[in-house]
Amino acid sequence: MTPIRTVAVAAALSLAATQAFAHAFLKTSDPAVGSTVSRAPAQVEITFTEGVEPHFSTIVVTNAQGAQVQSGAPHLAGSDRQLAVALRPLPPGVYTVVWHATATDTHRTQGKFTFTVAGS
């Protein structure tokens, strides 16, 4: 491949990349990753970098003893990039969120983080 043809292919790839799918990684969350909140949240909502399939994605929230504290299955919240799960009333403590996401192009990703509910 000549250098000129190589540059042309690179330019075409750049255009294609703007319209592509990709792995779905955590972009933001509420509560935020590693944050301390003063009031117990009613849900955990994760915004991903790409659209996800809710039926093939999970969010599990556990307390310091390892007991699950989410209520029901995760669901889309607003767009296919936002996945949320309701929480039971949370007492103060440290909570761990473990998520597995299946992007709309079927790539699977995962992650985990904690947040803290401060005592009153």
Add this chain to the structure above:
Amino acid sequence: MRTNLVAAALLSAGMALLAVDRARAHVVAGDRVFPVTLTFDDPGVGDEVTLPQFVYAPGPGGQNEYQFQWEYDKTITPTTAVIYNQGWDVLQQPGSKTRTGFENVVLTGKWQSITLPQSETVVSLGVIREFAGGYATQGIGGDATGATAPTGYFGQGLGALPIGLLRPLAVTGELSYIIPDHRLNTAGDNNGQPFAWNGGLSVQYSIPYLQQNVKHFGMPDLIGRLIPLVELDWFSPAAGPAHGLPETLTVAPGVIYLGDTYQVGLEALIPGNKAAGPHVGAILQVHFFLDDIFPHSLGRPIFN
């Protein structure tokens, strides 16, 4: 790795050549994304393309080497791939006519043999095959004979560390044993190559990992996607005569911007010992993830 006059003149800058003529790929293991390192291969396989990679390698006495390189990675199955590397180089020497030529073709067969998501561990095995080029290739320092290199790769994320701010750290590495088709003789005049070791090691700090798994600092997207890293590339003759090819070490500090479907990396190429050359070079890489860009066609393994 030959010992003709051009190769000898290229010796110092050639350490950069040694450092960048092999395959690159990226891999995901659990919470960890290992980005594509610039000077040696990553531990996994994928459908990807490097297009282009520029290397500036200044040598002694006003000599300059410019390399324009490309790579294509094609998965055969989800854990095996064939990788093609080549490049086109420009060699400028004061008082001499500028030389240009294609680099030797390098093909790599690779098997991602171990992937442990929970511990962010990846191990791969591969065989790198360099095919000797013609006169023009040798004119810019290419080897006159081919070589085969059994190679091992690893990647280890440090997400299990007890200190949160250290969990974004990861290390990756590669070690090859180069077996030449034509062994260099004791006189060093038969255009052969020595048996040799070639290794790479990187230490990375992933800001995406920090913000996604440890603490979200609300950094701007430009900063939140950066992975600062330091790469080391080492070459050493293993045994027997190695005229003109001493042990060399190159240190490459830099940063990678990790996009959704591509990454851009920039590193300095700093000689780590005297034999590695007198001046600092640089490497710039643009790399596309075909499994993300074309997930239903070019980005899929042939046998899924």
